[in-house]
Amino acid sequence: VRCGKVKKMLGAYLDGELTDKKASKIEQHLMECASCSWELKSFRKVDEFGQWVTNGQHLYPWEDYIANLHEKLKKAKVEQNSWIFCIYDRFRYSMLGFMAYWFRKLIPGFAFALFVAGIFLGINYIRNDTNDISQNFSSVKTADNIQQNVSIAKANSISHENQNKPESQKLIFNFYLKEHKNAVIQQASHPEQTAQKSVEIKDDDVLYYDTIRGERQGEAGLILRAPRRSNTPAQVSTPQAKQIADSHSLNLEQAIKSVTFKVAAPQTLYPGYLLESIKKLEGKNCLHLIYTNGINTLSVFEQSMTNEEKLHPNDFKEYIIYSKEGNDPANIIGWNSSEVSFTIIGNEDFPKLINITREIQETI
Amino acid sequence: MENDVLLIKECKAGSITAFEEIVKIHREKIYKLVYHIIGNFEDADDVSQEVFIRAYRSVKTFRGDASVSTWLRKIAINVSINHIKRESKHQKNREFLIDEDFESLLSDIHEIPDIIETKELALKINESIRSLSLNERIIFVLRVQQGLSYQEIADSVGCSQGTVMSRLSRARKKLRDKLKNYIV
Numbered sequence: 001v002r003c004g005k006v007k008k009m010l011g012a013y014l015d016g017e018l019t020d021k022k023a024s025k026i027e028q029h030l031m032e033c034a035s036c037s038w039e040l041k042s043f044r045k046v047d048e049f050g051q052w053v054t055n056g057q058h059l060y061p062w063e064d065y066i067a068n069l070h071e072k073l074k075k076a077k078v079e080q081n082s083w084i085f086c087i088y089d090r091f092r093y094s095m096l097g098f099m100a101y102w103f104r105k106l107i108p109g110f111a112f113a114l115f116v117a118g119i120f121l122g123i124n125y126i127r128n129d130t131n132d133i134s135q136n137f138s139s140v141k142t143a144d145n146i147q148q149n150v151s152i153a154k155a156n157s158i159s160h161e162n163q164n165k166p167e168s169q170k171l172i173f174n175f176y177l178k179e180h181k182n183a184v185i186q187q188a189s190h191p192e193q194t195a196q197k198s199v200e201i202k203d204d205d206v207l208y209y210d211t212i213r214g215e216r217q218g219e220a221g222l223i224l225r226a227p228r229r230s231n232t233p234a235q236v237s238t239p240q241a242k243q244i245a246d247s248h249s250l251n252l253e254q255a256i257k258s259v260t261f262k263v264a265a266p267q268t269l270y271p272g273y274l275l276e277s278i279k280k281l282e283g284k285n286c287l288h289l290i291y292t293n294g295i296n297t298l299s300v301f302e303q304s305m306t307n308e309e310k311l312h313p314n315d316f317k318e319y320i321i322y323s324k325e326g327n328d329p330a331n332i333i334g335w336n337s338s339e340v341s342f343t344i345i346g347n348e349d350f351p352k353l354i355n356i357t358r359e360i361q362e363t364i
Numbered sequence: 365m366e367n368d369v370l371l372i373k374e375c376k377a378g379s380i381t382a383f384e385e386i387v388k389i390h391r392e393k394i395y396k397l398v399y400h401i402i403g404n405f406e407d408a409d410d411v412s413q414e415v416f417i418r419a420y421r422s423v424k425t426f427r428g429d430a431s432v433s434t435w436l437r438k439i440a441i442n443v444s445i446n447h448i449k450r451e452s453k454h455q456k457n458r459e460f461l462i463d464e465d466f467e468s469l470l471s472d473i474h475e476i477p478d479i480i481e482t483k484e485l486a487l488k489i490n491e492s493i494r495s496l497s498l499n500e501r502i503i504f505v506l507r508v509q510q511g512l513s514y515q516e517i518a519d520s521v522g523c524s525q526g527t528v529m530s531r532l533s534r535a536r537k538k539l540r541d542k543l544k545n546y547i548v
Contacts, residue, residue, distance in 0.1 A: 011532050011533040076417050
């Protein structure tokens with residue numbers, strides 16, 4: 001054992017705080033090392049000095065000690081029995097005192113949380129204030145005022161340069177409110193034209209209208225519209241917009257029976273989405289499958305393209321993939337498969353959404 | 365120990381006599397502890413009594429998790445530290461009084477070890493102990509003068525055994541350096 005190590009342990013050795021094994025090693029070293037032996041001896045001497053100055057019981061004034069103390073104790077007892085002390089004492093040791101103690105401890109935490117929440121809300125407020133489109137969309141409440149709000153949204157986001165073009169050149173786009181509002185206001189491509197066009201949305205264009213989450217009834221949800229073929233009249237949907245009240249939840253078995261096409265409804269979708277509910281739009285050959293991963297929601301719309309709604313497969317082949325960058329990127333992918341059109345809307349990025357389309361395709 | 369428990373029960377019922385019995389059992393150790401932490405007799409008398417008054421007032425909260433002596437020791441350490449902090453402004457004025465007290469003490473000491481022959485040494489020892497930092501002094505007093513184990517010291521002071529060991533080692537080295545002329 002080295003001297004440095006031994007010297008560190010000499011105090012503990014002197015106080016008998018070392019294990020027998022360590023103590024014997026120290027003893028062995030001390031027999032060989034004069035320096036450490038002197039160190040130990042000096043510590044012993046210091047202890048002796050320290051003990052010596054405490055000796056002598058006669059130092060203590062015991063004669064009057066108890067007598068003096070007795071008076072003080074009596075006084076303390078009187079105080080303790082007084083109502084003020086009782087209240088104080090009870091308060092101190094009661095639940096209230098306990099809570100007050102913890103409240104005092106938690107105040108800094110609360111203050112910090114409030115500070116952080118304030119900053120967060122402030123940032124959100126500023127962002128919302130500067131985002132006109134968001135404001136417009138949040139004001140959409142029911143299908144009755146869709147037209148008005150859609151117009152505002154259009155005015156804020158769509159180029160007006162081609163607004164006066166003939167009907168045949170106008171494009172209809174998929175339009176999604178609230179949940180995935182960042183993904184909306186994108187035009188579908190047109191077979192003949194790749195450049196963006198101005199758009200015009202009418203009530204007739206609304207094919208499906210629903211909220212993504214059932215508990216938020218009344219809020220604007222999804223409006224889907226199939227791209228119109230350039231040379232056909234815009235009669236792809238019923239004039240009246242369908243609302244949440246017109247749809248109802250079904251189990252899978254009921255859902256399969258309720259539509260004429262083959263339903264693709266995988267129970268899980270990667271990454272981590274579980275099928276939460278299926279809704280059928282009353283009067284439409286259309287299902288809305290809602291998946292959730294606990295945080296985000298993914299909507300899958302399945303519609304027949306062969307029934308009376310006359311949604312021709314061509315209507316959907318032009319569904320394009322479009323997205324919006326930002327904090328809440330929502331992406332939409334639409335495609336058609338034989339007689340069914342599919343539309344997925346979700347917060348996942350495109351690679352993931354494309355994987356999901358493959359998953360759904362595999363179940364068909 | 366069992367006697368302590370019975371006495372504490374009576375104290376909780378409000379008996380001053382029972383508490384005075386506790387005082388009689390523990391007063392010497394508490395008085396010594398207080399004296400060596402604060403460093404003068406005059407205040408040790410008052411401060412040690414304050415320790416017992418505080419103990420009496422809070423006896424209802426004593427749950428018996430630790431022994432009565434440990435409980436009193438903790439109170440004594442806290443009261444002494446508070447006293448030192450309170451009086452720190454007047455400490456310089458008290459230097460003379462302390463030495464005077466100590467000198468009068470020495471004249472009465474009967475059991476002087478062979479190795480120590482002079483008052484001068486006793487004064488030097490006292491002065492050296494007082495020169496230690498408060499933390500070192502408390503631990504030195506608890507170990508050397510009160511004879512507590514490292515674990516008991518750690519429990520009383522509220523630190524780890526490692527801290528006790530290092531502070532004690534520092535205290536001993538400082539004292540040795542100050543008293544090296546007297547160490548043969």
